[in-house]
Amino acid sequence: MKNLYSLLLVVATTLALSSCGIFGKKNSKGSTLPNDGQVHGIAPGNKYVMPKPPGMVYIPQGTFHMGPSDEDPAYAFSARNRSISISGFWMDATEITNNEYRQFVFWVRDSVTAAELKFLKPGKDGNEYVDWQKMKTIKWNDPKFLEQLGQTSLILPPDDRIFGRIELDPRKLIYHSKTFDLKEAAKRENASQPRSKFILEKKTPIYPDTLVWIRDFAYSYNEPMTKRYFNHPAFGNYPVVGVNWHMATAFCEWSTHYLNSFLSGKNRPQESDFRLPTEGQWEYAARGGRSQSMFPWGNYYLRNKKGCLMANFKPGRGNYPEDGGFYTVRADAYWPNDFGLYNMAGNVAEWTSSIFYEGSFTFQHDMNPDVRWNAKESDPPLMKRKVIRGGGWKDVGYYLQTGTRTYEYQDSTKSYIGFRRVIDLPAAPQKGRKK
Numbered sequence: 001m002k003n004l005y006s007l008l009l010v011v012a013t014t015l016a017l018s019s020c021g022i023f024g025k026k027n028s029k030g031s032t033l034p035n036d037g038q039v040h041g042i043a044p045g046n047k048y049v050m051p052k053p054p055g056m057v058y059i060p061q062g063t064f065h066m067g068p069s070d071e072d073p074a075y076a077f078s079a080r081n082r083s084i085s086i087s088g089f090w091m092d093a094t095e096i097t098n099n100e101y102r103q104f105v106f107w108v109r110d111s112v113t114a115a116e117l118k119f120l121k122p123g124k125d126g127n128e129y130v131d132w133q134k135m136k137t138i139k140w141n142d143p144k145f146l147e148q149l150g151q152t153s154l155i156l157p158p159d160d161r162i163f164g165r166i167e168l169d170p171r172k173l174i175y176h177s178k179t180f181d182l183k184e185a186a187k188r189e190n191a192s193q194p195r196s197k198f199i200l201e202k203k204t205p206i207y208p209d210t211l212v213w214i215r216d217f218a219y220s221y222n223e224p225m226t227k228r229y230f231n232h233p234a235f236g237n238y239p240v241v242g243v244n245w246h247m248a249t250a251f252c253e254w255s256t257h258y259l260n261s262f263l264s265g266k267n268r269p270q271e272s273d274f275r276l277p278t279e280g281q282w283e284y285a286a287r288g289g290r291s292q293s294m295f296p297w298g299n300y301y302l303r304n305k306k307g308c309l310m311a312n313f314k315p316g317r318g319n320y321p322e323d324g325g326f327y328t329v330r331a332d333a334y335w336p337n338d339f340g341l342y343n344m345a346g347n348v349a350e351w352t353s354s355i356f357y358e359g360s361f362t363f364q365h366d367m368n369p370d371v372r373w374n375a376k377e378s379d380p381p382l383m384k385r386k387v388i389r390g391g392g393w394k395d396v397g398y399y400l401q402t403g404t405r406t407y408e409y410q411d412s413t414k415s416y417i418g419f420r421r422v423i424d425l426p427a428a429p430q431k432g433r434k435k
Contacts, residue, residue, distance in 0.1 A: 052428040053090050057340040060427070061088040064284050064291040066369075067361065068403040069299075080361040081403075086284045087368055088427060091277065092420035094331035094342045095239035095350065096251065098230055101208070104251050107258070108173045108206055110135050116152045170207035177202050177253045183372070200374075204250040208242035209413035216415045225327060225415070239331045239348045239418040245276075245386045245410035248351045248419040252276060255421065272424040279354035279387045279405065280369040281422060286344040286390065286402045288337030294401050296337035296344045302397050310334060311346030312393050313400055320393075327415075328393050345400035348418035349392040349408075356385035356407035375410060384410045392416030 034040070052058075067081030111130055114120060119135055120128040139145055146166045149155055156169045178201050184190060185198040213225040229235050230242070243251075255274040263270060277285065286296050293299050297310050309315060309323040311334055320326050325333070328347055336342045354360075355373040364371050375384045385407040391399030394416050398404060408417060 053423060053425065055093055056090040056421075056423070057093045058427045059086075059089055059091050059281075059285050059339055062086060062284065062289065064287055066280060066283055066403075069292055069294040069401060082361065083366060084280055084284070084369060085367050086281060087424075089277075089281060089422050089424050091281075091285050091339075091341060091422045093336070093340055095348055095418040095420050096248075097237050097331050098240050099236040101240040101243070101251065102230075102236075104175075104254050105173060105207060107254065108175050109168065110138075112172060112174070113138070113149070113154060116154055117149075171205060173205065173207045175204045175206045175250045175254060177204065177250055179253060181374070202246075202250075204246050206247050206250055208240060208247075209244075210242055212242045212413050212415040222415075237330050237332070238328050239343075241328070241348055241415050241418055242413045243417075243419065244413045245351050245408075247413075248276060249353075251419075252421050274421045274423050276351055276353040276419060277422045278368070278370045279352045279389065280364075282350065282352050282389050283402055285339055285341055286337070288339045288341065288344075290338065294403070296341070296402060297335065302400070311343065311400055313346040313391060314394055314396050325393060343390075345390055345402070346395075347393055348390075348416055349388045349395070349399070349406075349414075350390050351408075351417065351419040352387045352389060354387040355383070356387045356405070381409060386410045388417055 066084040121131040213222040
């Protein structure tokens with residue numbers, strides 16, 4: 001009777017496994033699992049490796065000495081030289097350009113317009129989503145459509161129009177993001193908390209502040225840059241400016257959503273998040289494998305042996321055009337560093353994800369250091385400082401050094417601060433070689 005019971009249990013278990021679809025599934029190598037009682041593994045989805053992300057270069061893992069490579073003229077001692085190890089990642093070869101950021105602006109524009117005009121369709125989860133097929137029928141240069149849109153709250157009111165021209169109100173371009181706070185969820189005291197407690201929702205106005213060109217420089221004529229820099233085709237491949245830390249973060253979150261929505265439609269696995277680089281990642285990438293160098297191109301000078309300036313900054317006592325640019329220059333100007341990254345020094349300073357704290361170098365980890373703080377509106381200004389690196393077109397040479405760190409407040413917009421993204425993906429496989 002005991003043997004019969006054991007036999008029935010084995011048969012029942014086998015039937016249960018079969019009914020659950022265990023046998024006949026594909027393993028990690030793509031072949032059907034054999035019914036032999038052994039562990040062969042089941043892949044989470046279709047075998048797919050994302051190719052080289054467009055416009056990005058791979059930064060290989062390595063170790064470097066993070067911190068100042070020269071004397072600190074201010075004697076601030078906000079950085080200590082120490083050995084840091086960084087895992088591999090992909091980084092934008094250039095700063096995000098006006099053209100790239102404009103794609104984000106137009107996507108948000110179309111989304112809020114679709115919501116206003118009810119160009120929506122129900123999703124499988126019961127929520128409504130933008131009907132992009134309907135949105136393709138919209139012609140933004142069509143006077144009839146603009147007249148129809150003029151009846152909505154998205155258009156500037158009559159008192160704000162110049163010669164009655166119908167224009168979209170840039171204040172209505174707001175990106176709604178939803179992210180998951182992994183650092184908070186990883187705390188032991190939060191192990192029993194529901195997942196919803198760690199979901200962060202935020203609304204971010206995303207149109208660049210074009211008035212920074214006037215606001216940043218008192219008693220200086222810069223009105224043409226305010227009127228043309230973001231909107232004129234001549235500046236399409238120049239780095240976007242007038243974006244604060246929140247806007248740069250929103251662009252990264254949208255990039256992730258945009259990519260993963262496409263992959264979901266193709267039944268492909270989701271990929272890592274685009275994000276701002278940490279301070280450690282930025283400095284490691286800027287050095288280009290030159291651990292002790294002062295600048296991305298090496299030591300010790302801002303000119304090469306022919307006397308040519310190596311970056312776009314404020315040479316000498318203020319000879320702005322000497323380096324070839326007066327304000328910003330193209331994002332791919334000058335020579336790239338040994339990792340293939342352009343303008344890691346000069347042109348525009350760049351946002352990082354790290355909070356600026358003078359003593360952070362003394363306690364941060366030596367493996368992928370990351371000191372972050374999600375500041376709330378109620379937090380003091382001291383907690384809203386974010387590290388910026390690289391120096392900009394209006395800065396002196398000291399700020400171009402790879403080890404120089406400074407900060408700006410996360411809600412500030414400047415004419416000399418932009419950003420670039422990183423994403424954690426494996427290196428692209430080399431063609432013609434088997435691993």
